[in-house]
Amino acid sequence: MVVGTQQDARSLVREITAPWKGKQGGVIPVLQETQKQIGYLSREAMEAISEELSVPLAELYGVATFYAQFHLKPRGRHIIRVCRGTACHVRGSAKIMERIMSMLGIEENGTTEDLRFTLEPVACLGCCGLAPVVMIDEDTHGRLTDDPAKLQAFLDNYS
Amino acid sequence: MALYRAHVLICHGTGCASGGSPKVLETFREELQKKNLDKEVLVIATGCHGMCEFGPIVVVYPEGTFYSQVKPEDVAEIVEEHLYKGRIVNRLLYKEPISAQKVCHYKEIPFYGKQHRIVLSNCGYINPDNIDEYISRDGYQALGKCITEMSPAAVIEEMKKSGLRGRGGGGFPTGLKWSFCAASPGNKKYVICNADEGDPGAFMDRSILEGDPHAVLEGMMIGAYAMGADEGYIYCRAEYPLAIKRLQTAIHQATEYGLLGENVLGTDFSFDLHIKEGAGAFVCGEETALMASIEGQRGMPRPRPPFPAVKGLWGKPTNINNVETWANVPRIMLQGAECFAAMGTEKSKGTKVFALTGKVKNTGLVEVPMGITIREIVYEIGGGIIGDKKFKAVQIGGPSGGCLVEEHLDLPVDYESLTAAGAIMGSGGLVVLDESNCMVDTAKFFLEFTQRESCGKCVPCREGTKKMLDILTRITEGNGKPEDLDTLQYLGEQIKATSLCALGGTAPNPVLTTLKYFRHEYEAHINEKRCPAGACQSLLRYTIDPAKCIGCTKCARNCPVNCISGKVKEPHLIDQEKCIKCGACMANCPVGAISKG
Ligand SMILES: Cc1cc2nc3c(=O)[nH]c(=O)nc-3n(C[C@H](O)[C@H](O)[C@H](O)COP(=O)(O)O)c2cc1C
Ligand code: SF4
Ligand code: SF4
Ligand code: FES
Ligand code: FES
Numbered sequence: 001m002v003v004g005t006q007q008d009a010r011s012l013v014r015e016i017t018a019p020w021k022g023k024q025g026g027v028i029p030v031l032q033e034t035q036k037q038i039g040y041l042s043r044e045a046m047e048a049i050s051e052e053l054s055v056p057l058a059e060l061y062g063v064a065t066f067y068a069q070f071h072l073k074p075r076g077r078h079i080i081r082v083c084r085g086t087a088c089h090v091r092g093s094a095k096i097m098e099r100i101m102s103m104l105g106i107e108e109n110g111t112t113e114d115l116r117f118t119l120e121p122v123a124c125l126g127c128c129g130l131a132p133v134v135m136i137d138e139d140t141h142g143r144l145t146d147d148p149a150k151l152q153a154f155l156d157n158y159s
Numbered sequence: 160m161a162l163y164r165a166h167v168l169i170c171h172g173t174g175c176a177s178g179g180s181p182k183v184l185e186t187f188r189e190e191l192q193k194k195n196l197d198k199e200v201l202v203i204a205t206g207c208h209g210m211c212e213f214g215p216i217v218v219v220y221p222e223g224t225f226y227s228q229v230k231p232e233d234v235a236e237i238v239e240e241h242l243y244k245g246r247i248v249n250r251l252l253y254k255e256p257i258s259a260q261k262v263c264h265y266k267e268i269p270f271y272g273k274q275h276r277i278v279l280s281n282c283g284y285i286n287p288d289n290i291d292e293y294i295s296r297d298g299y300q301a302l303g304k305c306i307t308e309m310s311p312a313a314v315i316e317e318m319k320k321s322g323l324r325g326r327g328g329g330g331f332p333t334g335l336k337w338s339f340c341a342a343s344p345g346n347k348k349y350v351i352c353n354a355d356e357g358d359p360g361a362f363m364d365r366s367i368l369e370g371d372p373h374a375v376l377e378g379m380m381i382g383a384y385a386m387g388a389d390e391g392y393i394y395c396r397a398e399y400p401l402a403i404k405r406l407q408t409a410i411h412q413a414t415e416y417g418l419l420g421e422n423v424l425g426t427d428f429s430f431d432l433h434i435k436e437g438a439g440a441f442v443c444g445e446e447t448a449l450m451a452s453i454e455g456q457r458g459m460p461r462p463r464p465p466f467p468a469v470k471g472l473w474g475k476p477t478n479i480n481n482v483e484t485w486a487n488v489p490r491i492m493l494q495g496a497e498c499f500a501a502m503g504t505e506k507s508k509g510t511k512v513f514a515l516t517g518k519v520k521n522t523g524l525v526e527v528p529m530g531i532t533i534r535e536i537v538y539e540i541g542g543g544i545i546g547d548k549k550f551k552a553v554q555i556g557g558p559s560g561g562c563l564v565e566e567h568l569d570l571p572v573d574y575e576s577l578t579a580a581g582a583i584m585g586s587g588g589l590v591v592l593d594e595s596n597c598m599v600d601t602a603k604f605f606l607e608f609t610q611r612e613s614c615g616k617c618v619p620c621r622e623g624t625k626k627m628l629d630i631l632t633r634i635t636e637g638n639g640k641p642e643d644l645d646t647l648q649y650l651g652e653q654i655k656a657t658s659l660c661a662l663g664g665t666a667p668n669p670v671l672t673t674l675k676y677f678r679h680e681y682e683a684h685i686n687e688k689r690c691p692a693g694a695c696q697s698l699l700r701y702t703i704d705p706a707k708c709i710g711c712t713k714c715a716r717n718c719p720v721n722c723i724s725g726k727v728k729e730p731h732l733i734d735q736e737k738c739i740k741c742g743a744c745m746a747n748c749p750v751g752a753i754s755k756g
Contacts, residue, residue, distance in 0.1 A: 024455070026455060028455050031438075067457075070438065086359050125398060126399060127211060128174075128362060128514060128522065129211030129214065129523055133177075
């Protein structure tokens with residue numbers, strides 16, 4: 001779901017923050033839910049959260065930039081996560097990362113210009129038996145090689 | 160309950176699920192219906208068996224027939240042959256890598272032979288989404304016994320007697336930790352389950368949460384009762400969506416059964432449990448950072464004391480334990496401390512779950528009694544090194560750990576012996592390395608991880624690890640200097656001594672132990688510009704042996720940068736300046752004339 005206007009962001013945030021009013025520990029769950037809904041943490045959304053939860057904006061940004069999970073810029077429609085956990089590293093995940101970077105012409109944590117893909121490294125995805133592993137959105141692909149033709153075939157499934 | 164003549168257990172752990180097991184389950188349901196067997200055969204989704212590499216796994220009971228790598232298109236055959244005609248489908252049986260024999264039954268598989276599955280006993284056996292299955296395997300009996308027959312002090316005494324130590328890495332005696340929190344004054348206390356599982360390449364906690372979530376819940380409830388807490392949190396990595404889903408279901412069902420909430424089982428004990436999703440920072444696995452994160456702040460560690468037992472979450476006395484630690488609790492309380500303490504060594508009791516990965520034939524999740532030797536894990540459970548290459552080292556304890564070498568193979572796995580040898584028990588990551596793994600590169604890999612994850616609060620950890628990483632990078636690129644090794648040693652010791660939390664305090668370990676056992680490998684990189692394992696790309700050289708080359712031109716045609724010259728039927732030559740070390744020539748040479756090193 002993409003929320004376009006400032007007004008939408010504000011009403012969405014109001015909805016998300018409602019159950020946390022007057023309670024402790026709401027900041028991270030609210031940021032998580034907002035990002036889930038809009039895809040990233042826009043300036044408007046952050047300002048709205050700051051007001052609704054009465055948390056200074058600077059503190060909010062401090063939290064958002066600390067955790068790898070939060071994004072302050074728009075991201076691609078599809079998120080490619082290349083595992084670089086130990087098992088995947090030992091079985092050649094670095095080569096796969098490099099190959100995908102050159103195929104998409106982006107760096108680690110980069111997003112393609114057409115907003116189709118964002119490429120991110122992650123630590124262990126918890127299915128090391130299938131190493132090396134790449135996750136695209138919610139789909140896990142295991143036992144990969146850096147064969148460009150096969151990788152391209154995977155990527156073609158996501159438009 | 161209806162009676163079924165056979166049960167088909169289909170693994171729905173993360174490994175198998177991404178290999179397509181939900182589709183396999185669906186196909187089983189369809190095929191059974193077609194044959195009108197759906198009233199006789201029950202299909203159940205289970206947690207991980209630890210053999211994810213051979214997934215999707217399907218086990219058929221009552222026989223316990225173990226099928227591996229089952230695809231949807233194999234299902235019709237299993238239904239027709241096995242469930243209808245009673246004939247085992249040989250082709251889908253698991254092939255034992257050592258003997259190359261097909262193995263029919265679960266219990267005959269050598270991978271399980273040396274294991275002692277206690278914490279994992281329900282994983283792969285019950286449906287984690289159904290509380291009744293947990294209860295039918297004695298679930299929640301320990302809780303009942305504790306809150307109706309035992310005083311909180313008696314529960315703590317029993318935990319102390321069991322000798323259980325924290326499985327999250329530190330190895331602190333659990334009963335003792337509980338007694339601190341119990342003794343803290345205050346009428347509001349918290350218990351927390353640390354499910355942040357940070358070690359990259361380890362998934363013990365994930366499998367327990369996915370395969371047997373109620374065991375963790377029950378352990379936490381017993382702990383809460385013993386310490387006088389009435390509220391709990393499970394802090395789980397957001398990268399574990401399935402584990403979070405299973406926990407939510409478990410909490411929901413336990414609440415419906417009156418096991419969670421007000422007046423549990425009609426007693427005075429009340430307990431509420433919440434799940435918190437982590438937000439992707441390794442340092443949040445550290446207990447004080449974790450609590451800061453639950454409170455909604457940046458997850459930075461703070462100095463201890465005060466310890467969480469005195470001043471924890473929102474300033475209240477709090478007890479944090481790891482997933483595996485909690486999951487051990489119900490078993491201890493049910494079977495008694497003596498029974499638990501009978502396993503293991505003098506100071507390390509019970510079992511430990513390891514994620515065995517790397518260059519062994521059987522990788523996966525293994526649960527072994529404390530005191531087992533590294534040799535037994537690598538050669539008997541792991542089935543030895545892939546391709547019968549030479550064993551080089553095991554890296555144990557992940558980014559905080561160290562490596563053990565050939566001379567340590569007969570070392571017993573317990574907290575003290577591992578620490579004495581320069582490694583640690585850690586949380587359970589165990590990576591086996593062979594002769595083709597470069598130790599400098601391995602050390603660099605772990606340091607890259609900790610450097611990235613340093614929260615930046617203290618200078619030695621933030622700047623020191625960066626400096627060490629720069630040096631290691633230089634060495635692997637062939638630009639190392641002889642004095643680098645002393646600098647690494649010095650920086651490592653300084654960072655260990657002066658960092659605030661154990662992230663910095665242990666980050667240099669992978670470097671320091673490899674320096675100790677593999678100094679010659681570092682020296683080869685620096686002095687001879689050579690990577691003995693042939694792993695460091697920049698130091699690789701592909702060369703053509705003129706005596707073997709038949710001049711077929713295949714290498715030259717496959718080289719992407721055209722840096723191989725030579726006439727047909729004459730020996731070829733690689734221009735080292737231009738070579739990008741892609742290895743295409745070597746892969747294509749029909750006579751093996753090209754070597755790297
Ligand atoms: C950087 C860092 C990361 C940690 N990550 C984890 C973790 O992922 N899981 C865990 O259980 N303990 C982790 N710990 C250890 C915890 O601080 C704490 O000791 C542990 O949760 C206590 O539980 P236990 O006594 O049951 O082992 C980490 C410690 C540090 C310093
Ligand atoms: S040692 Fe590192 S991770 Fe730990 S508090 Fe200091 S900077 Fe942060
Ligand atoms: S390794 Fe690659 S670039 Fe180098 S000579 Fe062989 S084919 Fe050419
Ligand atoms: S290391 Fe990649 S899935 Fe575990
Ligand atoms: S996920 Fe199926 S065996 Fe591990």
